[in-house]
Amino acid sequence: MNEVGKSLPKIDGVGLAMGRPAYADDLAPREALVVKALRSPHAFARIRSIETAAAEAIPGVACVLTWQDVPRVAVTRAGQGHPEPSPRDRFILDEFVRHIGDEVAVVAADSLQTAQLALDALVVDYEVLEPVLDFEQAEGHASVLHPEPEAHENFPIGFEPQRNIASAYEMHVGDVDQVVAESEVVLRRTYYTQAQQHVALEPMACATWLDLHDRLNVISSTQTPWHVRRIMARALDIPVSGIRVNKPRIGGGFGGKQMIHGELLCGLVTLRTGKAAKMVYSRREVFSATNTRHPMRMDITLAAHRDGRLRAIDMRALSDTGAYGEHALTVFMVAGAKTLPLYNKVEAVRFGGKTVYTNHPPGGAFRGYGAIQGNFALESALAELAVELDLDPVELRRVNMIAEGETSPIFAIMGEGTEGVAQTIDSCKLPECIDRGMELIGWADKYPRREVAPGRVRGVGMALAMQGSGIPGIDMAAATLKLNDFGSFNLLIGATDLGTGSDTILAQIAAETLGVSTDLIKVYSSDTDRTPFDTGAYASSTTYVSGHAVRKAAEKMRAALTAEGAAMLGCDPGQAVFDGAEVRGPDGSISLEDLSTRLLYNQNQKQLCTTGSHLCEQSPPPYMAAFAEVEVDTGTGKVDLVDYVAVVDCGQAINPNLARVQVEGGLVQGIGMALTEDVRYGKRGRLQTGDMMTYKIPGRQDVPRITVELVESHEPSGPFGAKSVGEIGIDTPPAAIANAVFNAVGVRVRDLPLTPEKVLMALRGDRDA
Amino acid sequence: MTITFELNGKTTTWEIDPVETLLHALRRHGLTGVKEGCDTASCGVCTVLLDGKPVPSCAVPAGRVDGHAVLTVEGVPAKARAIGEALADEGADQCGYCAPGLVMSLVAMEKELDQPDDREIASYLAGNMCRCSGYASQTRAIRKYLGGES
Ligand code: FES
Ligand code: FES
Numbered sequence: 059m060n061e062v063g064k065s066l067p068k069i070d071g072v073g074l075a076m077g078r079p080a081y082a083d084d085l086a087p088r089e090a091l092v093v094k095a096l097r098s099p100h101a102f103a104r105i106r107s108i109e110t111a112a113a114e115a116i117p118g119v120a121c122v123l124t125w126q127d128v129p130r131v132a133v134t135r136a137g138q139g140h141p142e143p144s145p146r147d148r149f150i151l152d153e154f155v156r157h158i159g160d161e162v163a164v165v166a167a168d169s170l171q172t173a174q175l176a177l178d179a180l181v182v183d184y185e186v187l188e189p190v191l192d193f194e195q196a197e198g199h200a201s202v203l204h205p206e207p208e209a210h211e212n213f214p215i216g217f218e219p220q221r222n223i224a225s226a227y228e229m230h231v232g233d234v235d236q237v238v239a240e241s242e243v244v245l246r247r248t249y250y251t252q253a254q255q256h257v258a259l260e261p262m263a264c265a266t267w268l269d270l271h272d273r274l275n276v277i278s279s280t281q282t283p284w285h286v287r288r289i290m291a292r293a294l295d296i297p298v299s300g301i302r303v304n305k306p307r308i309g310g311g312f313g314g315k316q317m318i319h320g321e322l323l324c325g326l327v328t329l330r331t332g333k334a335a336k337m338v339y340s341r342r343e344v345f346s347a348t349n350t351r352h353p354m355r356m357d358i359t360l361a362a363h364r365d366g367r368l369r370a371i372d373m374r375a376l377s378d379t380g381a382y383g384e385h386a387l388t389v390f391m392v393a394g395a396k397t398l399p400l401y402n403k404v405e406a407v408r409f410g411g412k413t414v415y416t417n418h419p420p421g422g423a424f425r426g427y428g429a430i431q432g433n434f435a436l437e438s439a440l441a442e443l444a445v446e447l448d449l450d451p452v453e454l455r456r457v458n459m460i461a462e463g464e465t466s467p468i469f470a471i472m473g474e475g476t477e478g479v480a481q482t483i484d485s486c487k488l489p490e491c492i493d494r495g496m497e498l499i500g501w502a503d504k505y506p507r508r509e510v511a512p513g514r515v516r517g518v519g520m521a522l523a524m525q526g527s528g529i530p531g532i533d534m535a536a537a538t539l540k541l542n543d544f545g546s547f548n549l550l551i552g553a554t555d556l557g558t559g560s561d562t563i564l565a566q567i568a569a570e571t572l573g574v575s576t577d578l579i580k581v582y583s584s585d586t587d588r589t590p591f592d593t594g595a596y597a598s599s600t601t602y603v604s605g606h607a608v609r610k611a612a613e614k615m616r617a618a619l620t621a622e623g624a625a626m627l628g629c630d631p632g633q634a635v636f637d638g639a640e641v642r643g644p645d646g647s648i649s650l651e652d653l654s655t656r657l658l659y660n661q662n663q664k665q666l667c668t669t670g671s672h673l674c675e676q677s678p679p680p681y682m683a684a685f686a687e688v689e690v691d692t693g694t695g696k697v698d699l700v701d702y703v704a705v706v707d708c709g710q711a712i713n714p715n716l717a718r719v720q721v722e723g724g725l726v727q728g729i730g731m732a733l734t735e736d737v738r739y740g741k742r743g744r745l746q747t748g749d750m751m752t753y754k755i756p757g758r759q760d761v762p763r764i765t766v767e768l769v770e771s772h773e774p775s776g777p778f779g780a781k782s783v784g785e786i787g788i789d790t791p792p793a794a795i796a797n798a799v800f801n802a803v804g805v806r807v808r809d810l811p812l813t814p815e816k817v818l819m820a821l822r823g824d825r826d827a
Numbered sequence: 828m829t830i831t832f833e834l835n836g837k838t839t840t841w842e843i844d845p846v847e848t849l850l851h852a853l854r855r856h857g858l859t860g861v862k863e864g865c866d867t868a869s870c871g872v873c874t875v876l877l878d879g880k881p882v883p884s885c886a887v888p889a890g891r892v893d894g895h896a897v898l899t900v901e902g903v904p905a906k907a908r909a910i911g912e913a914l915a916d917e918g919a920d921q922c923g924y925c926a927p928g929l930v931m932s933l934v935a936m937e938k939e940l941d942q943p944d945d946r947e948i949a950s951y952l953a954g955n956m957c958r959c960s961g962y963a964s965q966t967r968a969i970r971k972y973l974g975g976e977s
């Protein structure tokens with residue numbers, strides 16, 4: 059292979075570093091009205107009235123819109139396929155506001171300052187309602203978040219709004235209760251994971267305008283242009299064909315930009331005023347009025363033989379979707395679906411529970427997507443079981459983990475919101491990942507602990523993880539290759555590069571298939587008018603699904619070039635070969651440069667254009683073994699991460715540098731979740747961590763030594779043997795670090811993050827005991 | 828109010844709103860290489876050099892640069908290209924949103940520190956957050972960039 063497997067530089071990197079205009083707000087029309095939302099100061103309230111006259115009278119204010127001015131169509135802003143597995147429980151603006159920061163009204167003005175003045179001039183009379191703030195008390199609470207008759211599920215997801223239930227799910231294989239009753243060892247534990255913020259450094263931004271055909275044009279920092287188009291059409295009550303959505307460069311997504319944010323309000327302003335408009339979120343708005351990771355409680359029961367063979371896993375979860383049910387069911391299901399198959403040798407397995415509404419900002423998609431929540435519970439519980447059985451935690455995993463050639467019944471039972479697809483694991487290098495990881499961290503010397511100074515103890519811990527590669531039966535991607543004169547190609551793809559480098563990786567796949575060098579492939583992506591379809595960049599799908607679409611388009615192009623070359627050479631297509639540089643026949647050859655130029659100008663003129671599309675048929679999991687070394691200060695409870703080793707099986711890496719950095723970036727986001735990142739609310743539902751000073755993401759000096767290695771692996775169903783790598787990096791740090799802290803100082807923290815206060819309290823409790 | 832200052836080497840006079848930040852004034856005048864990320868001087872994507880020193884332009888009132896010199900990423904295209912290439916060679920350029928701010932801090936660091944080690948680099952660049960890369964690849968790239976220059 060010439061182009062695949064090479065660490066080529068990302069095609070947009072230099073331009074971005076030079077500050078070329080590339081992101082939504084850079085490209086918004088200069089004359090665009092500034093759109094700002096008035097945000098609710100109450101966690102739950104009904105709007106009795108809004109006085110808009112004073113705001114409207116301010117010079118420079120173009121329009122003020124309240125819930126009475128917008129179409130009343132229930133939508134979900136989840137940004138998923140059609141029909142969505144999330145409840146349609148939202149309107150562009152509504153009579154009820156359901157969390158502090160929820161949208162009350164919207165203004166558009168000629169400047170930010172004027173828009174701010176207009177917001178200040180709005181007078182709202184609220185009927186304040188009793189909020190639901192504790193997700194463990196939400197079900198059946200006297201306050202009902204979604205009493206409105208229009209809210210509905212698109213297909214059965216267990217939606218029971220009268221009881222504050224957004225979704226519910228149950229599955230089982232075998233008789234868990236019986237196996238647990240018969241087992242020699244049973245461990246029951248409860249774990250909590252917190253809300254986490256994505257903190258993509260670019261806040262959500264979009265701009266809208268009407269073009270000369272009166273079509274609504276949208277540029278948006280979105281991961282899902284096609285879903286944005288479809289949902290905007292529904293909410294604004296205009297045809298899909300009347301909207302064009304384009305994703306420019308975006309400044310990080312991590313799932314946060316799968317959901318729809320300002321597009322509906324901004325689009326409405328443009329439709330009402332006829333003018334260009336833009337809506338750029340402030341960081342405070344990103345924190346209080348977009349989405350977080352769903353907080354969860356996980357009650358887990360493990361049943362095992364004395365020798366460590368697992369017999370049953372029972373996982374019950376309760377998930378908090380906040381004010382709206384975005385990704386309520388699917389994140390919940392992934393907590394089981396992308397963790398439980400790791401230990402496929404059990405006699406019985408059960409998973410289920412509910413996702414409830416509360417008056418907090420909504421949950422949503424976030425890298426890891428339930429798997430990180432499930433992983434923290436399962437991998438912590440396994441470590442606890444190892445202690446109970448007096449076994450090495452690594453050995454306990456080795457005995458129970460899935461292996462190549464095996465399957466799990468869960469693959470067929472659990473999909474994302476629907477049934478799954480049966481699959482056999484064709485690539486799983488977990489044994490190699492574990493061996494190499496142990497070597498890199500020095501497990502044999504360091505497990506479980508050593509005191510490095512008085513009051514400072516180091517310990518090591520580990521966790522395994524799996525993820526998926528796309529959503530089988532649902533994710534579809536397409537790609538078109540167009541031949542240009544002098545032998546270059548345009549690659550038009552629906553796929554959305556979030557900064558992950560997918561434009562580069564997909565160009566490499568096209569180049570490899572054609573046999574040309576990657577710099578001949580000119581990529582244009584993510585435009586609902588000008589590129590073919592793609593469901594979007596989520597669920598770790600781009601390399602695996604969009605990669606196949608590109609490969610198919612390139613194979614067709616290769617065949618077309620061979621046939622056209624043969625025609626020019628006067629031979630049979632079967633006698634000709636295209637090697638990337640030229641088409642060769644029995645009696646001569648023609649270069650790609652000549653062939654492509656002649657085809658447009660001189661001989662047998664035509665445009666060569668080929669399209670491939672690919673439906674994801676299975677979802678081979680990437681795997682990881684991760685090892686953390688921590689140093690705990692027993693006087694303060696502070697946990698310092700010293701070393702983190704992650705060894706990954708992501709199949710063949712199309713671009714090893716970019717794959718590695720995906721893992722490194724994911725790890726650091728997971729480390730943040732494990733140690734510092736914590737969305738906190740006050741008593742009345744007010745966000746206490748509404749800026750980057752109070753919500754602490756890891757900085758340059760907080761990150762320890764991180765070692766990432768990719769093991770050799772080949773996934774037969776993937777393009778050139780590739781699996782996904784975008785999400786798996788985030789999954790392991792919470793459990794691996796919690797396990798390392800336990801091994802260091804013998805205290806078990808079961809709710810994230812592992813703050814010094816919690817560790818210290820546990821240490822004191824331990825000493826007292 | 829009117830301010831006159833040196834912007835990327837050229838004397839410039841702007842009409843600005845007395846409450847606006849340098850960040851907003853720069854972006855409003857088309858210097859969109861300067862990014863906005865947090866509004867609380869916490870992320871570093873808005874970094875520019877004010878009289879040669881890196882500052883978060885979101886925390887500087889535009890009025891304060893009257894009579895001073897401001898350098899943005901648009902004013903250092905050759906450096907930005909070289910640093911961008913170093914980042915790209917390591918796959919450290921992910922979404923790229925933090926890159927122009929990082930470039931500006933590096934331009935200042937090169938002047939201030941002589942052969943810094945990793946710890947000094949991390950400390951100098953502490954204000955330049957990155958949510959995508961996890962920093963390790965940036966460190967690799969910066970090391971190579973500095974090594975290649977000396
Ligand atoms: S926008 Fe200025 S430091 Fe974040
Ligand atoms: S590359 Fe995205 S924030 Fe640094």
